[in-house]
Amino acid sequence: MALKVYVDRMSQPSRAVLIFCKVNGIDYEEILVDISKHKHVAPEYKAINPMCQVPTVVVDGKFKLFESHAILIYICCAFPGVASHWYPSDPFQRSKIHSVLDWHHSNLRQSAGVLVWNTILAPRHGLPLKHPLVAEESEKLLVRSLSKLEDFWLKDGQFLVVSSQPSIADIRLVCEIMQLELLSEKDYDRILKPYKKVVQWIEDTRRATAPHFDEVHGILFKVQKRLRKRMATEPVNYNHLKSKL
Amino acid sequence: MALKVYVDRMSQPSRAVLIFCKVNGIDYEEILVDISKHKHVAPEYKAINPMCQVPTVVVDGKFKLFESHAILIYICCAFPGVASHWYPSDPFQRSKIHSVLDWHHSNLRQSAGVLVWNTILAPRHGLPLKHPLVAEESEKLLVRSLSKLEDFWLKDGQFLVVSSQPSIADIRLVCEIMQLELLSEKDYDRILKPYKKVVQWIEDTRRATAPHFDEVHGILFKVQKRLRKRMATEPVNYNHLKSKL
Helix, strand or coil, X not given: CCEEXXXXXXXXXXXXXXXXXXXXXXXXXXXXXXXXXXXXXXXHHHCCCCCCCCCEEEECCCEEEECHHHHHHHHHHHCCCCCHHHCCXXXXXXXXXXXXXXXXXXXXXXXXXXXXXXXXXXXXXXCCCCCHHHHXXXXXXXXXXXXXXXXXXXXXXXXXXXXXXXXXXXXXXHHHHHHHHHCCHHHHHHHHCCCHHHHHHHHHHHHHCCCHHHHHCHHHHHHHHHHHHHHHHCCCCHHHHHHHC | CCEEEEECCCCHHHHHHHHHHHHCCCCCEEEECCHHHCHHHCHHHHCCCCCCCCCEEEECCCEEEECHHHHHHHHHHHCCCCCHHHXXXXXXXXXXXXXXXXXXXXXXXXXXXXXXXXXXXXXXXXXXXXXXXHHHHHHHHHHHHHHHHHHHHCCCCCCCCCCCCCCHHHHHHXXXXXXXXXXXXXXXXXXXXXXXXXXXXXXXXXXXXXXXXXXHCHHHHHHHHHHHXXXXXXXXXXXXXXXXX
């Protein structure tokens, strides 16, 4: 089966799909859709994914699929040799994986990336920010989401569903949280450090998917270094931005 | 298998699960979690669903599951006799169902209900509104979502994935759009009428799930009647609300 994976490694769901493929020895071709160069809205990519988002996979040149959760589930089912803990066939465990992935859509997904975009990436790129309230609301939702991870989803074990082994949900949600690495060290620590189980779970997922986790996140850490260096010399005055809006 | 379904029929995902169970002759007990009376945040419900949302199902008094998409998939797999078109075993069709359900989370789900809440329900209930921009943004997202339904998801057939028969995705997405019935007739027509295929698809899904679709939506139409009667005599002055915020 020929698998083409259209991604931008600066996108959290793209990273999740890449790490998963690498960990499971899936043979694929990685094709960069450079969002910073607006390649995701180019007509040739629109023909592959009319939603203009990454990732997308194309199987045998014919079957096109987008949405990272759907892609991860598809690969688990279509490619032989994927260990069962990634997407267990037990109906209760499988349902829990669907449940946590669905929960993720309206919680972490609506908060971590939105916060990073509206406080760090957009102002740094000179792009228009949404109303400052969006950043405030997304931080509130992020804190509520982290609390639910700490007190509910991670209460029974090391990982989200299959207590001692990672599933596709662990990779996907941890990749989302990793976007917070682009915040200043102070903000990152302030937001994330109170959640001990979450911090440990990120580390456990990283170890369980080594060395691919760090390799795929390489570009994120490169951008982090550049951003934090700039933050040290020319800090973003968020109040100043507010008055502009 | 004893199935308890915790719902409030004013909630779109609750209605989707109820209609699906009724159409498929699933034996279940419906338990009202009255959101208007804050029963969803009561300790006894929190013990069932710590996210304080409806719907939730409890199977044989033990297995608790929330998130409507996960619930619909679980019922398709765990209950014998559910026709295959609802959640086909064909890997491509099944993946497309996951894809459209995932897409729904960040598009229709983030727009239709949010718009109705911020323009109709919250002011009518004297509850605090989010910033007026939230309503404006949600209408923009709703229009984009309806366009994608019209031009992409419904381009090949009568229904979303299995072209001639409904799947769980049709029930779920149509139930979300049905919340727009609470808008004024003028706003409803203005927003929805340009999308001919969408309007036809709502009607086709309604017919395919008759008489349960109308029965489960009964409370929505009752509230619509009351709201529209009030709108005629005391229209909501949204600009006035804006100045308060």
